[in-house]
Amino acid sequence: MKEYTNLALEAARGAGADFADMRIVEERQNRVFVQRRSLKLIDETESFGYAIRVLINGAWGFASSTKLNKEEVVATARRAAAIAKASAKVPKDTPAVMAPESKYVDTQVGPCEEDPFKVSNKEKAELLLACTDTMLNQPNIVMAVGYLQFIKMHRIIANSDGSYLDLTNYFANPHLGCYAVDGNESQDRSYQGGAKQAGYEFIREIDLAGNAKKWAEEALIKCRAEDTPSGVMDLVLDPMHLALTMHESVGHPTELDRILGWEANMAGRSFVKPEFVGNLQYGSEIVNFTANNVLEGGLGSWFYDDDGVKMHKFAMVKDGVLNSLGCTRETAPIIGWERSNGCCRSDDFEHFPINRIPNLYLEPGKDDSVTPGDLISGVDKGVYIEGMGSFSIDQMRNNFQFGGDMFWMIEGGKITKPLKKVTYQAQTTQFWNSCDGLAGKDYWKPHGVMNCGKGEPMQVMRMTHGASHTRFRNINVGGAKI
């Protein structure tokens, strides 16, 4: 491919580019989708294309193509240059520059022990059909859904810094869920483990078939459970639930492009300001968030981001205080930072890479002996929530309301009964400052999110979160109109 990337970079330089890159992306995907006892989809898709990005006099141009030949590569580079000149009609106050970065020449392949594309589709379909059949055989289950998705992403990134990167990653994304109906009530329950950068071995590890009956039974338990209590009380949240809470209230607010106002028309901005770094008490002193784009199996561990920055690990919140922001080579210099921390990614060859949430997780408590049961025993009145459910947050990432997948009443330090339709409402820093308990590292679990939407046109990105069970005091529960 080097002859094409050299040609593209040469054409970009000839058009006056101060910085240029060519990103070639080849993606293969395999999906199997089962609804009830019907195989709705069994397919593979392949996609190939490339984009050339040029920065000319501080203005961006970007053009993509699916045709890889010398003439088309040169034409695409020139089209990108022409688009950059159109961008200059509405220039930035300070022309865009890229933070300096080292030259890397590297080839990397992500974890994949069992190639999912070599496992027969029949085996995948039969696994899902067995799971949905198990669920539908339980009382009151009217609907069951199973889904397996596997992606092989191959990127070649060459840029005018001299970097040439050949990178391959595999992603495995399972889902299984069901709906129960009991009279006029209907509730659902589903697999909550998320996705992982892995091969088919991940599907064998999570034992969907072994859990199908339990989840179906719990869907009916939810139907027959009491409605949410209402009032101010404590929460104990499991790692799968917290993945979404931290995604919305920590991951997005710390994206520097949002903070700079670049997402104001759609995804919104942030209550965080650059000067809050080192000053804002984001959470209580036991709250430590780590950004880790070299996390083994993390969906955001891409070796190098689409700016050509080598990915690494850094503290986002340290002892409760905001310590850093996720940034790109373009956004970092705007706030006076010398280098990017590698948070620039695109979901497809035809989309412009943007500032994305890295793998981001809540560190477990320092006392490894603390168990989820210990956290629950310290609650007089509260709710224990498992898994993800309803989620909504305002465009500055302050006011949020979350539900969950399974709920249990805590009374006198003990779980007493199941609940349904529980929601809680809080403001971001109020919520994380009310954190007073973390289970130890044995209870820490990752959760890969495959569907983070951001940008215009919309880009869907992947990253992994993680936590151990965590306790929060005095949260407003049950304020929704049930």
Added chain:
Amino acid sequence: MRTQNEIKQILDSILTKVPGLETQVSYSGEKNLATRFGENSITQNMGGEVENLRILVYKGKRSGSYETNRFDDESLKRLVDIAVAMAEDSPEDPEYVPLPGPQEYLDMPEGWNDDVVELGPEAIAEDIGKVVSAAKAKGFRASGLFEAQAEVSAIANTNGLFAYDRSSDVTYSTTVHGPVGSGKAEVSRNSFGEIDIDKMVQTAITNAEMAQNPADIEPGDYTVIFEPSAMLEFFAFMAWNMGARDADEGTTVFAGKVGEKLFSDKLNISLKTDVPELPAPIFGDAGLAVEPRKWIKNGVLERLRHGRFWAEKKGVEPDPTMFPVFMEGEDNTVDDLVKKCKRGLLVKNLWYIRYVDRRELLLTGMTRDGVFLVEDGKIVKPVKNLRWNESPIVFLNNIVAMSKPERVGHYAMLPGVMSEGFTFSSKTESL
């Protein structure tokens, strides 16, 4: 972009490669431009052309499908070979329905204009320049996305069906932030020439000016006036729940409700195929011809959407698409609705809508880009954003008055709606 004949030749040539197997092949092609801006300058500027082929092969009740964006001979052979191999290896589908035969497609207004294909990034940048200049003149900051797409789609199968459709779209969207508050404007048309950039700029700036320095307001139940832009996603959540099978199985709010009056007498919702302002697609699921549908009539739930399998089981015609949806309105403007309102909130936009209880269709979300207190028929002041928890069923049952419908986005014509007893549950300082 490829012509109809060129696409048909490609699809026909693929169908001949799978003799004896029931097969469907579809094509989609798109030429696009997308320019983003933030803080009064262009931040991203993109252009490209993509096309895809998708094949679905049946061997009895077994199926396999494959999709590619590569069109060379070797890739087309692989497309067929892999799909056939997958069909041979997959379990039988008990809900298999044979592919439809040739259809009679309605003669509808076409949503296509060559000016979108010919559009270049300079013209879009010039329009962005107008928004940014107007914002700068007020000391405001503009962000947005101006994009244009020309799309071609076609479908063919071994039962003799062939359909071709094309559409073009220009959508301009901007949010303008002042020191303390924001306003938004968005317009979507099938032709570049139909975009009134000056009107859009004026709307965005006026909305931003009106929204500055909002006052505190306590959550509670209010009469609300939703502008059409606020209606869109709220309404879409209801449309997504209008599947017949889900209702028959008891998992949605419409379970056992067909034929019942669930909404205000004023509510009429349909799929229309003769509206030039919002042309419908010619074909939908599996290439079935799109025809007019009446979903809700005078507040009565007339029909839910049936997929092909459920339609066959229930002995009714399948519904190839739900969208675009058309909601009838009344002979009012949004200003008229404000005049009719004794005390309430005018809501410009909603944000981050999600289910709280899917079975009851209880939703939550935030207001965004402008909320205004109305008293005695007049806008009194902007107020801060609020979180709400409400059902569109309740909202559409409590309709007081509506404005004339207008096109909102790509798939709906909706009026502004005044409705009573809408529940706001908490507040935020976020503007």
